Amino acid sequence: MNDFNQPLGGNELARFSGPNTFMRLPVTNRLDTLDVAFLGIPMDIGTSWRSGTRFGPKQIRAESAMIRPYNMATGAAPFDSLQIADIGDLAINTFSLADTVRIITESYDVILKHDLIPMAMGGDHTMTLPILRSIAKKHGPVALVHVDAHADVNDEMFGEKIAHGTPFRRAYEEGLIQPDKVYQIGLRGTGYAATDFTEAQGWGFQIFQAHELWGKSLDTLGAEIRRDIGDRPVYITYDIDSLDPAYAPGTGTPEIGGLTTPQALQLIRALNGVNVVGCDLVEVSPPYDPSGNTALTAANILYELLCILPGVTPH
Template sequence: MHNRQFNQPMGGNEMPRFGGPGTMMRLPQAASAEGLDACFVGIPMDIGASNRSGTRYGPRQVRAESVMIRPYNMATRAAPFESLQVADVGDIAINTFNLPATVGLIRDGIARILEQDCIPLTIGGDHTLTYPVLQAMAEKHGPVALIHVDAHADINDTMFGEKIAHGTPFRRAYEAGCLKPDLVFQIGLRGTGYTAEDFDWSRDKGFTVVPAEECWHKSLAPLVADIKARIGDHKVYLSFDIDSLDPAYAPGTGTPEIGGLTIVQAIELIRGCRGLNLVGCDLVEVSPPFDTTGTTAITAANLLYEMLCVLPGVKYKDA
């Protein structure tokens, strides 16, 4: 194992940051997940979005803004590229005219990654994509625990009469038996609703709901420590909607809500997942047309890197 050669992001002294490949962190691109421990995979879609469009450009822009990320995590001392074989496997080719067909394409694309015992880090794309990803996860691992960080519960039964959309993935995933309901945690929910019961469907099914107001003015390290203790060694999926962050930090998204989480709280949540049996992660709902300074995509790229740093098997310099 110690003789294994690991892929490395292209360094800033090897090639200027504004040059080189257009992959995540300027990693090598791979044709498949064969031989990889983890991979970045894009799902460029916004046909499930209900308000602002543009998340189809999310994967490309997140990759573009990832060029400043260096291989070592100075805060946690994680060295993911010394212990995991990682590459960018490109994008899943969706059917941009057919959302139900796209769900099947995503499920099959993620299933092919999981067949190689590779952990996918998915770059979205609107949040519809998490439903077929969770279908593939459940087919591989059985029902999984879920940490879902979002402004919205995404548990609508329908949107405009449709069962599949970015506001329905976690109801569909529950109905399909993809989740362990008592180990589902929804963090950062806020905003206005249509009825007083809008978040109560989740609670009625056994989900733990942590509204944004319960997160204000405090560290979220204790919260994620409690979640981690409850999940234990169960397989867990992390789904992070960038609109969980306050629009002051992440304006480039389709359905912004005021009063959201801070970037520091997001980092605390992700770093607190170290030691969990993570089987996959996603970062969704970055809409570059509304991200005029690139701040949202920069934040998304760094949060995806933080997810990579807490995957099982990552080497830490203090270990």
């Protein structure tokens, strides 16, 4: 008998019913029993253009009901070897970004007292900074795989040092990440100056702009990043706007000319074997995609990330 939690199957209870958890997994507050914890961070007070990411976790969970436990492409069977559950949403402060940032770090400090990998559903990209603050307390400065249309290295936004466009400058300044092991993939669009991307390269960040990746498989890039990271702890942050809005229109700051969903899968699968210590999927804004396809794509990307975690065995 398998003692690991299993997603609720479609033949046990219709997929349009049942718990609104990631993949209809059990809910628990027993963190000491888990290898992986899914959680929501329903915030959008750090956004600068279109809001709505506060609804992201709920919609991602809803669309994840369609995902089955076995990865037929890679053979990964995460639920056969890892104890996985949904631990609910963090109780953010809807009216205060500063307090929300504090709440996220303090919540992660508690979560990371346990030997588990947190996988967060956002929420706007501000949330990755307080997560990295807690991650660095446990693991030291980490490697970072950052898939995004935007570099998010602004110094400030409307005079604010912390917002969804600033987290990776702050993370660099605070020593939360290893600068020469930061990989920013899918960057594109217009900017304010020619230095928008090159400044971070001066810190050591490795940047792969979207136009350089058009029409290419990302298998090779993912494998090169995996070799470069080695066995270092790595955090993966995936902004859904890294995808072209043809694939993921439900986001706050869409940019044309982005990655495709097959490229997203190629990249993630090629990272199999890295020492992942945490992940997030951010910037899903359901009001801008009534079809639910953006959240469905986000749910599948989270599942693919789950399939490359340490300890996952093939079926």
